[in-house]
Amino acid sequence: MTERVYMKGNEALAYGALKAKLNAYFAYPITPSTEIPETLAKEFGNPEYPDFKVFLQAASELEAANMVLGAAASGVRAMTATSSPGFSLKQEALSYAAGMELPLLIVNVNRGGPGLGNIAPEQGDYFQMTKGGGHGSYHLIVLAPNSVQEMASFPKIAFDLAFKYRNPACIAGDAFTGQLKEDIIFPRIEPTEYDVSSWAVGDAKGRERHVLNSMNLDPEVHAKHVAHLDEKYKMIQQNEIRYETHLTDDAEIVIAAYGIASRICKSVVNKLRRGGSKIGLFRPITLWPFPYDEVRKLTEHAKRFLVVELNTGQMVEDVRLGAEGRARIDFLGKVGGLLPTEREIEDKIAETTSV
Amino acid sequence: MTAQLPIQEDFRKKLGKLEALTDKPTHYCQGCEHGELTRLIASAIENLGIREKTVMIDSVGCSVLAFDYFNIDHIQSPHGRAPAIATGLKRVRPDLAVYTVQGDGDTLAIGLLEVMYAAIRGEPISVFLVNNAIYGMTGGQMAPTTLQGQVTTTTPYGRDVGFTGAPVDGSKLISAIDGSAYVKRVSLAISELETPKGKTYSIKNILEAKQTIENAFKVQMMGGFTFVECLSSCWVNWKLPIMEAKRFVNERLVKQYPLGTYKDKFGIEKK
Numbered sequence: 001m002t003e004r005v006y007m008k009g010n011e012a013l014a015y016g017a018l019k020a021k022l023n024a025y026f027a028y029p030i031t032p033s034t035e036i037p038e039t040l041a042k043e044f045g046n047p048e049y050p051d052f053k054v055f056l057q058a059a060s061e062l063e064a065a066n067m068v069l070g071a072a073a074s075g076v077r078a079m080t081a082t083s084s085p086g087f088s089l090k091q092e093a094l095s096y097a098a099g100m101e102l103p104l105l106i107v108n109v110n111r112g113g114p115g116l117g118n119i120a121p122e123q124g125d126y127f128q129m130t131k132g133g134g135h136g137s138y139h140l141i142v143l144a145p146n147s148v149q150e151m152a153s154f155p156k157i158a159f160d161l162a163f164k165y166r167n168p169a170c171i172a173g174d175a176f177t178g179q180l181k182e183d184i185i186f187p188r189i190e191p192t193e194y195d196v197s198s199w200a201v202g203d204a205k206g207r208e209r210h211v212l213n214s215m216n217l218d219p220e221v222h223a224k225h226v227a228h229l230d231e232k233y234k235m236i237q238q239n240e241i242r243y244e245t246h247l248t249d250d251a252e253i254v255i256a257a258y259g260i261a262s263r264i265c266k267s268v269v270n271k272l273r274r275g276g277s278k279i280g281l282f283r284p285i286t287l288w289p290f291p292y293d294e295v296r297k298l299t300e301h302a303k304r305f306l307v308v309e310l311n312t313g314q315m316v317e318d319v320r321l322g323a324e325g326r327a328r329i330d331f332l333g334k335v336g337g338l339l340p341t342e343r344e345i346e347d348k349i350a351e352t353t354s355v
Numbered sequence: 356m357t358a359q360l361p362i363q364e365d366f367r368k369k370l371g372k373l374e375a376l377t378d379k380p381t382h383y384c385q386g387c388e389h390g391e392l393t394r395l396i397a398s399a400i401e402n403l404g405i406r407e408k409t410v411m412i413d414s415v416g417c418s419v420l421a422f423d424y425f426n427i428d429h430i431q432s433p434h435g436r437a438p439a440i441a442t443g444l445k446r447v448r449p450d451l452a453v454y455t456v457q458g459d460g461d462t463l464a465i466g467l468l469e470v471m472y473a474a475i476r477g478e479p480i481s482v483f484l485v486n487n488a489i490y491g492m493t494g495g496q497m498a499p500t501t502l503q504g505q506v507t508t509t510t511p512y513g514r515d516v517g518f519t520g521a522p523v524d525g526s527k528l529i530s531a532i533d534g535s536a537y538v539k540r541v542s543l544a545i546s547e548l549e550t551p552k553g554k555t556y557s558i559k560n561i562l563e564a565k566q567t568i569e570n571a572f573k574v575q576m577m578g579g580f581t582f583v584e585c586l587s588s589c590w591v592n593w594k595l596p597i598m599e600a601k602r603f604v605n606e607r608l609v610k611q612y613p614l615g616t617y618k619d620k621f622g623i624e625k626k
Binding site for chain 1: 406407408410412413419420422426427428429430431432433436439440441442443444445446447448451468469472475
């Protein structure tokens with residue numbers, strides 16, 4: 001059943017998770033992510049969602065994250081959501097979960113930083129989300145929605161990836177995608193059944209015990225474990241790249257942006273195309289794995305890139321890595337909750353192409 | 356290989372082979388009560404017939420390698436967070452028995468919020484706190500339970516409670532929380548006994564602990580939060596001979612941390 005609804009991104013994400021058969025949510029309130037636990041608290045006990053068995057508000061971000069870890073260890077669909085300062089506190093549990101290979105979902109509705117920053121939209125957590133974030137060699141699988149529509153459909157994709165690879169998945173929202181209210185067609189979500197029998201804890205009858213552990217004191221054994229994780233990350237890089245391109249086939253200039261910034265950039269591309277510019281938009285959807293190859297392919301015809309982010313330059317480093325020096329990469333960043341206007345983006349393009 | 360005291364060998368023989376234990380020898384130091392606790396928990400699990408439905412949360416500290424010793428399912432925990440992980444698991448699987456074995460630093464310093472909130476919510480789990488008044492795994496630093504004047508590597512001139520705050524009484528603290536159901540402090544240290552026939556050892560403390568641990572699992576299954584504080588020695592870091600360290604537990608530690616039942620909401624001890 002599809003239905004037309006008008007709702008906030010955070011609400012859409014909550015319903016998307018419920019329709020993907022969310023089993024357990026562990027909450028800690030933080031603006032601008034709080035509508036997610038609020039929506040779920042309201043729906044807790046609704047017979048429409050019989051799989052949603054646990055909603056619990058924790059006493060801290062650390063506690064909530066570790067509760068998710070404990071629930072995930074039994075093989076259920078468990079998640080939490082937070083925003084930047086809270087996301088920092090989640091890193092401990094995420095590193096352990098990656099080390100133990102636990103599938104779980106964490107949502108980060110990115111706000112201003114560093115420190116307490118503010119509650120306005122930013123994309124300043126890009127490095128933290130895509131490069132590991134906690135200690136050790138690991139990655140989260142990171143999906144960046146740019147609309148309320150995608151906030152609704154991504155939880156199911158994130159759970160599928162998390163369970164397929166036994167790795168934490170992260171939805172990288174921002175205060176815009178979270179707070180924005182849009183008219184959407186609620187997507188039809190067919191939940192997947194996952195086989196967790198080879199690793200989940202709890203029913204040891206007739207099998208060897210399951211030990212979910214991230215520690216090996218023997219360097220050789222631990223090296224093997226980390227190599228195994230690395231193999232898995234290589235497979236994810238090979239199989240799970242997602243991105244969107246808009247008018248890039250013949251583009252000589254490419255704007256690269258993700259999340260809410262990509263929406264503004266798309267308008268700019270459409271406008272400049274009408275004026276005859278060969279310009280296109282490249283929007284990574286998986287921030288990790290990052291579509292490096294696709295950037296490299298674009299450099300076959302695009303010699304100029306403008307990366308637009310709500311930070312002081314983070315994804316731009318990955319675009320540079322992908323371009324391998326074959327194109328000129330410029331950057332436009334806005335922070336503190338400010339958004340680049342279409343005019344500013346156009347001016348930046350004019351400035352860099354006239355050089 | 357570390358030699359065992361004759362009394363420990365006797366005791367192990369008496370308990371016999373337990374299905375809830377693996378065959379792996381533990382890394383615990385000779386004379387350390389972690390070994391006793393491991394056997395006692397395993398025997399409680401076995402007596403109650405819950406091995407296949409029990410999950411241990413492994414915390415950071417001397418019990419960090421316990422996944423090698425208990426033949427049950429395990430989840431590793433970050434330092435101090437074991438009760439939060441236990442909560443997450445127990446909430447989605449209320450049919451399981453879930454327990455943690457945590458040190459004094461893990462439980463009463465870095466993980467104080469987690470254990471207190473698990474108690475506040477009355478999570479039906481069992482926390483076994485090993486209180487040996489020192490950080491053992493990291494080599495003998497001051498713990499929340501280190502006594503006034505006690506020398507550790509971070510209090511080389513003795514702990515000055517006027518400066519560091521007073522030792523934390525975990526059992527008192529947790530029993531004061533409405534949500535806790537069963538709180539008891541036991542000693543795991545054997546004591547020397549003078550008899551007309553000469554010197555022998557008393558395992559009275561250990562038998563008491565054995566019953567207490569079984570009670571904790573039973574109360575957990577009745578739906579209550581359970582907390583068993585096990586006074587233990589750490590002769591290596593205390594820099595005392597083994598039996599002197601055990602004497603220190605039963606003579607000095609018990610003065611700061613009196614043994615006994617701090618809370619028994621369901622009256623399990625009367626049953």
